[in-house]
Amino acid sequence: MASSPAAFAVLAVLVLLSGTSSAQLSTSYYSYSCPSLSSTVKGAVQSAINSEKRMGASLLRLFFHDCFVNGCDGSILLDDTSSFTGEKTAKPNSNSVRGFDVVDGIKTAVENACPGAVSCADILAIAARDSVVILGGPTWDVKLGRRDSKTASLSAANSNIPPPNSSLANLASSFSNKGLSTKDLVALSGAHTIGQARCTSFRAHIYNDSNVDPSFAQTRQSNCPSASGGSGDNNLAPLDLQTPAGFDNNYYKNLVGKKGLLHSDQELYNGGSTDSQVSSYGNSQSSFFADFAAAMIKMGDISPLTGSNGEIRKNCRKVN
Structure with a gap:
């Protein structure tokens, strides 16, 4: 059967749509x-x-x-x-x-x-x-x-x-909007096995939330005053108390022990749908590593500019 011009046009559009910009990477x-x-x-x-x-x-x-x-x-x-x-x-x-x-x-x-x-x-x-x-x-x-x-x-x-006071539902929605699954959310959150956060980001969690280990909260409160607006707002605490400069699966072990620094961290292990994945990563660093790497590749595919779009900046701080 001969192809009509209209059918050819539809096919051409479908071909164009199938070639996403991430495929050019x-x-x-x-x-x-x-x-x-x-x-x-x-x-x-x-x-x-x-x-x-x-x-x-x-x-x-x-x-x-x-x-x-x-x-x-x-x-x-x-x-x-x-x-x-x-x-x-x-x-x-x-x-x-x-x-x-x-x-x-x-x-x-x-x-x-x-x-x-x-x-x-x-x-x-x-x-x-x-x-x-x-x-x-x-x-x-x-x-x-x-x-x-x-x-x-x-x-x-x-x-x-997503802000540090996000609920699990809000986190999942934010990631879904970027084409990332809840599994990706839990894996990528493991980036918090390194780095630090400011008191202003975790104050509400350590003073107001009930799903936090009391001794952990007390330790964090010693360097994060309850009153906001003072110099203490910028006091830092490690996101992973055990190995703050080592990329490992201790972040997930901390969550199981109710020692997540941010409210949004502990939301991943708080009686919800992601508890089992957190437990799995806490028991298997290799599983976490594999899923983290896969999720990082997936995140890197979010809406890149390719071809003639954008530019190659000479100075990262300003357009050419």
Whole structure:
């Protein structure tokens, strides 16, 4: 039977729709244009973590907060301009996300090796993976080929990054909106096996919630005053008390013992649908590592700019 023009047009549209932008990403994207990319980034990340262990968690968090706001496009790195207010001053990021100077240093090293070739968005993706590996976690092949956004959105950052007082339902909804499953949510939350949080983020949990170990709450209260608005707001506590600079499965063991630092952490083990997955990861680090790596690849596929969209920034803080 002969094909009609209309049928051909429908087929063409379906073919276009099936070729998502994430499918254009490739682990070998820079094999020819920047063969030294992997070693260049890893060396810079290693140096940064050697100087400050906490930086590994900070670089990983930058990637999370970038991907959750209009996709993994490097928008979180942009400074404010006269035409837009960026994401750095959004509530989830202000006085919280860090590591911008380190990213600048990595970008400079990459530009020296391969001028104008590698996006800031891809640098974030590689640095996140390298940080996890350096701190003892799993590795994975990072898909590359993202381009950098030419704008950023304060309002999108405020509305898309789940706050530390989120319920399990709200967390699941936020992740679902990004194409991530509840399984991905629990696995990716394991990133809180490293890093620290400010008192203002966990105060309500350690003073008001009932699903917290009393001795753990008392320990955390010693460095986090109950009254807000004072200098204590920025006091830090490790998200994982046992091994705060080691990427392992202790985060999940802590949740089972009601020693999650954030309300949103403990929501993952609070008599709900995710309890069994938390228990499983607490019993099997290899299971956690495998699922975390898979979820990181999946998160890296969120709405990348590819082809002629976006640009390759020369300076991660500003558009060309």
